[in-house]
Amino acid sequence: MDTNTCYHCGDDCGKSPISYQKKYFCCNGCKTVFEIFNENDLTCYYDLQNAPGAIPKEVEGKYDFFSQENIVEKLTEFRSDTIEIATLYIPHIHCSSCIWILENLNKLNPSITDSQVNFGKKTVRVTYKNEETDLKSVVLLLSTIGYEPYISLDDFSTKKNHINRSLIYKLGVAGFGFGNIMFLSFPEYFEVNEFWLEQYKHLFRWLMFALSLPVVFYSSQDYFISAYKGLKSKLLNIDVPIALGISVLFIRSTVDIALDLGSGFFDSLAGLVFFLLVGKFFQQKTYDFLSFERDYKSYFPIAITKIKNGEETSVQVYDIEKGDRLLIRNEELIPVDGILINGRAKIDYSFVSGESQPVTKHSGDKLFAGGKQTSGVIEIEALKSVEQSYLTQLWSNDVFNKNKEESFKNITNSISKHFTIVILSIAFIATVFWLFYDATKAMNVFTAVLIIACPCAIALSAPFTFGNLLRIFGNLKFYIKNASVIEQLAQIDTIIFDKTGTITSNKSSTAEYEGELLSDSETSILKSSLRGSNHPLSRTLYDILKANDIVSLDTFEEHVGKGIEAKYKSKELKIGSAQFVGNTNTDTILNTTVHISSNNTYKGKFIFYNSYREGVSKLFNQLKKQFDLAILSGDNEGERENLKKLLPSKTKLIFNQKPEDKLEYIKYHQSEGAKVLMIGDGLNDAGALAQSDVGIVISEDVNVFSPACDAILDASKFKNLYNYIKASKSAISIIKWSFLLSFFYNVIGLYFAVTGQLAPVIAAILMPLSSISIVVFTTIATNLLGRRLK
Known part of the structure; x- marks a missing residue:
């Protein structure tokens, strides 16, 4: 064992090293950290890398300001009765050992339930039980093991990016x-x-x-x-x-x-x-710009209902201001922190914390952005405007990330690996030749070959192409979760559509009532029940019904794929399918229907006349040339004949599908080798969206947020879907052309390097220029692609 080098941090131990268990440490701090790891069976931390730690700093009294509640509130992004979440910036994160120990904090403190590291941003997102520990204890633990967080209230309030100084x-x-x-x-x-x-x-x-x-x-x-x-x-x-x-x-x-x-x-x-570092700096600045565009300009096209002077109007989420009164329906996401004003709140915070148990809240309680209301309609008062970057982070939360396929980055790395082997072989062969032919040039040739043929340009082409296309798609109201989705979209060969709310428009549909007239109290309960639901048929019917007094329901429950069950005083209404409400009438209705029963007595049904989205027929005719198409609908077969006239003859039409049936249909086709794109409304289709290779949710003035989806498409841009898929395929072509450009450049450069005509310093100048040229090429190419899309 080396007595001069600290076992924990690798620093010089000086003349008086501290010995413990036949290991030597430069100070008691490093020895203490080793003892903590040893006691908690975490010494494999040192197997990942020699001396990966940092000397822990003296922190006694340094974090006493965490006793102030207002400061803790600023630094935590989520707080409930049992759970708190904080994201901390850790400058010392630098290797796989750091990631490993920071993602195993629960072994050092069992009150920490989860910790996720973002290596690129050098942050750790810590979830802990606030009944057993607090933020100060978490920060002290991190500091004790050599990962002291950088705490700045200014940075946290303005959400500044930490510069890589x-x-x-x-x-x-x-x-x-x-x-x-x-x-x-x-x-x-x-x-x-x-x-x-x-x-x-x-x-x-x-x-x-x-x-x-x-x-x-x-x-x-x-x-x-x-x-x-x-x-x-x-x-x-x-x-x-x-x-x-x-x-x-x-x-x-x-x-x-x-x-x-x-x-x-x-x-x-x-x-x-x-020049290598100049190229790296240019790459970082350009990619930071693309990330900025992604985080702050690619807003989700979800809307929220704002109540002003008793009127309900739909506004986009980034128009919310502090003090606004907002209506949150069943299964809707709470887009901003707010105070509960009216209604029975049962909030599912699994999007934020991973905890699936809904939390009951009462009037006056604070509700956090990212929670989902699961029990009817509530009204809240916004405490601040929307931080869209937070919604982006929420969408990409690792709790919901699913590794559907290897990302294109892995393919790039594979190409780079083979590229490196070839370059090293050429360098050694050329050097051996020049050693015998002219030994004075041998070293110059060896160095010039290694420099000129660096595959950095190949490594840059995919992230810059996809990054710029993400920004362009966002400006065109097609919002994609991450870059790997674009590659998956380019590979699909089967497209499956939901019908209601996907290829049909909620705004243009009409309905007629058939059956026993509803009393005023039943109509009021019906209107109040529909107000709390986000299902496309519920929203359509709510808009069609005349104004009635809105009542605060005693109970509200929405059964996915079946219907709604609501109770007010002595009246209990069921709204949904015939089977759900208990209708035994076997009359065949060829249209989409919503049935009503009151206190288990069947009352009647609303018959819907669907209005299909503009450009549906043209879109399907564009898609049929390259893809297998199918419609999976939970409705009956009443629309079969209309769809046959509207859509290409080879389109599969399958009706009466429950949510689990759609999932199994996709799973079967995937087992046959199909690459499936699922397009739905994000409500009944969550399982199918998650199972598919790519899941797209259609958004139409509804604040429905599904982490299972990979992309959100504004309903007004539905007719442009084919162009977006085509653009994804073009992005792959751009990357292949950039590979070809890099290969062409390397062949020419290698010729001059191998023949001894290229000095290493010239090669050093040309190498970052080649990387910059690839970035410029991919940026220009994707921008031209974006112009064609517009």
Whole structure:
């Protein structure tokens, strides 16, 4: 065991190392962390990487401000009687060991129920039981094990992105080293013999060596760390040839000046690292811009009902302002934090916390954004406007993420791996040839090949293409959860549609009542029941019925795929299918119907005359050329003849389908090798949407939010669905063209590198330029694609 290096953090232990269990530590803090891990059987933390920890800082008294309730409220994104959730920024997150220990915090503190790391943003989202622990204890635990959070109330209130200052510092050091090394190289470049005397030559060369040390061991360390981790995992990632090239240049240059064989290639070395970091900085800034566009401009097209002066109007969620009175129906998402004013609230916070048990709330209680009302209609007063980035985060919550297929990133990595093997082979073969033919050029050739053929451009093409297309789709009211969905959309061969609320329009449908007239009290209860439901037929019927007094129902329950059951005083109404309300009449009705019973006495039915969305026939005729099409409907077969006239002849029409029937239908076709796209309304179709390869929800002035879906399409853009699918396929073509462009560039570059005509410093300049050219190409190509969509 090395007595000079701390087992936990890797720092120098000095002259007096602390010994514990035959291991040595630089301070009592590191020893304490090891003891904590050892007591909780978490010492495999050290198996993932040598000395991965950080020295814990003295934190006694530092977080006493957490005793102030108003500060804790600002830092927590969700609070209930039993659960609190906070997202903390951890600057020290840097490797797989960090992710592992931070996602196992529950083993150190059982009151922590869940912790999820976002490695890119260096954050951890901690869910804990507030009856057993508090935010201060969580922060102290993190600080104790060397992961002290960065706490700034200003940052949390404004939701600023944390800038990666480390990259800027490394770029600055590399730029400083590159400029000065080039300056010191000028005398030898221009062969200034009068100045370049023996005593100055060695001094200048060793100065260049000294300036190259921070460039190699600080500025380029990320490439070495990445390459090492890749090799340790038996993977050849894209940083292996870069790290090898830097190593070869540094070692060769050091040997040259030590043995007085020449001035080495320190200028090329510093230039290589500088231009690599310039390309990396450009990539980060561009992708940050795309992320900004995604988070703050791709608003969900969901709407909410606003009550003003007794009138109900539908407004988009980002128009909500503090103080607005909002109506939340059954199964609707609460888009903002608010105070419960009226109604019986039974809130499902599983979208936020993963806890599926609904929480009962009373008038005056605070309700958090992200909860779903599950027991009728309620009214709330908004406490603030909508933070759309929070809804984006909620949609992408890992609780609901489903790995339907390998993302395109994995394919890119696979290409890069094979690419790296080929490049390394070419580099070694070319070097061996030049060692025999002209040994003076061998090292230049080896280095130039490794640099010029870096597959960074290949790695960039997919994320930038998909990232820009996500932004374009968002502007066109087609909102996609993440980039991998675009690839899945490009691969589908079967499209399944729900009927009601998907290919039919709620706004244009009409209905006629047949049966025994309803009393005023029954009509009032019916209207109040329909007011609380988000089903397309309920919303249509609610709009059709004349105004009646709205009453606060005693009970309300919506049975998915069946109907609604509501009670007020002595009256109990059932609204839904004939079977649900107990209608034994076997008369065949060829239209969509909604039946009514009062106190188990059948009253009558509403017969609907569907109005199909504009452009449905044209859309299906466009789709039939490339896809298998099917309609799965929970309604009866009354619309079969109308649909046969409206849709292509090969479209499958299947009726009387329960939600579980739709799911099984999709599962069967997937077992036969089909790639299925499911398009529904997000209510009865949640299971089918989750099972499909891609699930799209149609939104029409309804605040229905389904985490099971992969995309939300505004109803007004339904007729453009074919164009969006076509654009997804075009995105794959753009990526393939960028691969071809990168291959063409590499072939030309390799020719000059292998033949010894390309200096390493020129290769270092060309490499980031190639990456930038790929980004520019994919951005321009996707923007042109977006123009065609408009």
